[in-house]
Amino acid sequence: MTEASWERRHVLSLADFTAAELETVVQTAVSFREVLSRRTRKVPALQGVVVTNLFFEPSTRTRSSFELAAKRLSAEVLNFAPGTSSLTKGETILDTAKTYLAMGTNLMVIRHQESGVPQAIAQEMDRLGSGVGVLNGGDGLHSHPSQALLDLFTLTLTLDPDNPSSTLLKGKKIAIVGDILHSRVARSNLWCLTACGAEVHLAAPPTLLPPGLAEAFITQSPLAIPRPIYQHSTLTPALAGADFVMTLRLQKERMTQHRLPSLREYHQHFGLTRDRLEICQPTVKVLHPGPVNRGVEISSDLMDDPVLSLISEQVTNGVAVRMALLYLLGVGKGE
Amino acid sequence: MTEASWERRHVLSLADFTAAELETVVQTAVSFREVLSRRTRKVPALQGVVVTNLFFEPSTRTRSSFELAAKRLSAEVLNFAPGTSSLTKGETILDTAKTYLAMGTNLMVIRHQESGVPQAIAQEMDRLGSGVGVLNGGDGLHSHPSQALLDLFTLTLTLDPDNPSSTLLKGKKIAIVGDILHSRVARSNLWCLTACGAEVHLAAPPTLLPPGLAEAFITQSPLAIPRPIYQHSTLTPALAGADFVMTLRLQKERMTQHRLPSLREYHQHFGLTRDRLEICQPTVKVLHPGPVNRGVEISSDLMDDPVLSLISEQVTNGVAVRMALLYLLGVGKGE
């Protein structure tokens, strides 16, 4: 297990991740993916460590993935259920986090519908000198780093299954299609993919990708990494010659906000189909963070295509990547 | 542990279970019941195996029983909580199952309010060549095989605690009383008990047991096993000389559908009491799948009678039988 170039206590956003750090995550995930393929699927790396899932915004999928990752590392897992929580009793979010700290939590995975909550908790944990590591499990429209990292890992494995490396992304054209405006997955992927040298093309209707969004994004860049990002209001220029196409989940509530005429029309213009992929590279693959609205973001047959679709691979790799993140933040905290 | 005559990958229904398969379940459960009585109540049989409880229809009792059974076998358990799920986000049930497959699930226990969901998921798992075993934890009005198998196991243990065997049921008269029409427990028990050679008598008001139901059931039989099933619209002919009486849970919502005049009247005609059992065999025992409406399906004192009632035994045996099923489907999948 390489821990070269890893000094972070938290994983909150990928905006300031260096290429070396991304590579460390990929290589650590490679090791854990190998563990998962063995008959013994459990390692004692985090024995005695307590991982608390503080999911203020409910999510069975991401929570299960972190829970399984933690158990594979022999950690103890506590799940905080928002419905039955002290929050309804007036406690602040920081006080809830501090309560779990005081119980003996070593690592917290935080998901919240508002941007900035994981950051605020991480700051408080540091201020208290707690030594707790915070993992952002998705916050508002801001960031979803573990999703972007599992996407990265999936891309590298696809490019070279025997020697996956984030350096393989250099110069690749990657299209991100859909509701960019409301997607924390897209934001995290933008930082991650450009840090690895990929060229990113965004495509969506203007209501979901306002003119100037990409430029505004680039100017926030905290690291001096070139961020080649292009913005399109139709699908074709984004797909042309693309090595990979990532499509995003369309929240149906966007309809009620009058940002889209209809799901059907959205699919006609931005839904991925086998036909539409013909202008991509012959080796093109499709990704989706799930859960999928079949026939909206992606046609049902394309989603199930074992050659073109990487959707199941993404879920599998999610466990390995989350094992890597928990390990990198948690090693040395237990016995 | 005998695994003679076991080739199934899934347990979806008991309609095509042979007597030999039923006996394998009983004998495997005997072994696990012995484990549960030792001080060390855990065996490493399914170490590394991931059991996911996909309970789309909530059920604390059955879920806890499967969860404890899995933990006793040293498996990892993931619980899918419908309230906080991707389903509310538009994902299909098959896609939810495939997500848990991709995370590394080896065995799935599925409960759903609609008939056929576990079958559909099992088919998809096979089509994908996943190797995943599916256990039906109760689907609509169709089937509840683990309940019928724990009932079978309880009957055999009662008939001969030292040498329990499904062959002991041959020629026994078993009454099933109550809402046959809406009971997946009754359906599964019918297949199971008749396959073992028991004679089954059904008793219920005609609204809950339409004329011809038993005949219709028998004609569906996929195996050439005699299915002696008799149907009665009063309690007495079913109880007369019965070796065992199984009563079914009465869903209170049946009242609003005008199928019953009142719970009180139901109890007067079909509720089990000590007095009514006097026409049964002297060794008669009563079973109920729970949860019980005291004073409706069964009088409170009969329910608590340590000699006549097998209700607690059923719950205890449920853990052993579910260990047996998880073991038979899961052995060899872990380390």
Added chain:
Amino acid sequence: MTEASWERRHVLSLADFTAAELETVVQTAVSFREVLSRRTRKVPALQGVVVTNLFFEPSTRTRSSFELAAKRLSAEVLNFAPGTSSLTKGETILDTAKTYLAMGTNLMVIRHQESGVPQAIAQEMDRLGSGVGVLNGGDGLHSHPSQALLDLFTLTLTLDPDNPSSTLLKGKKIAIVGDILHSRVARSNLWCLTACGAEVHLAAPPTLLPPGLAEAFITQSPLAIPRPIYQHSTLTPALAGADFVMTLRLQKERMTQHRLPSLREYHQHFGLTRDRLEICQPTVKVLHPGPVNRGVEISSDLMDDPVLSLISEQVTNGVAVRMALLYLLGVGKGE
């Protein structure tokens, strides 16, 4: 681990706890606190034991604390979730408990919004000769023994970190401030603190502390222990010279019952602040059972004061005390 003077099967209330029993809990918790500070934070003491959390009244905080305590002792944990339970199907609470007994539960932690439920379940468990130990996790307005015991443990650790003992409380003045009338925490603390020889001063507005409450409480005393309890309708006489100040959570729904003019006015008269503590002993410390309404029961800066506030310590000690209770009730039940 000392188990001198421990013969209880259940912990339901502290009303009849002797000083020797309280000291046994403190000393057992001392041992487990030492375990928690080691790198290996897990002991095999309750391997094979099943702990079921029956939380009819939801509580993430207390449930997580018991869950972690049980896991640190290597027990298996089942969580009963009221929302998805058989209770909604008409099953009685006792039948739910008996179902978990039949599954193999050895220890039950019961929380219920009505007083007396844990007692009723414990009686039933004894009547059945089950050997199951019942821990009251909080029942109605009656009792919350594990909270009072963790408060006791926290006080003794503060008085002498190297040699904590309940005898250190002898003659100490302890103020309990707030909604005494509706607090099961206050009731349990009254039994516990006076049994250790402390002098307790209650302070609250008369609507939350009716005249004569302390006298009425003392007359219920089942043990011949002096119970010096004083009652005040203003804060000053309770705080003057106090060694510790415990403030209680104010349920906001009390407002709608017209027991309080406003939260602001409550804070003005009974809220704890650094200034108000100046009339206490110079070594005074503040406790709160949580969750806290910041700026109501206690000012925000006092709550976060690392010298004056013991709130985080209480949470940490809660895990050690609950390990002690589970151990004392559960040892010998597993392998």
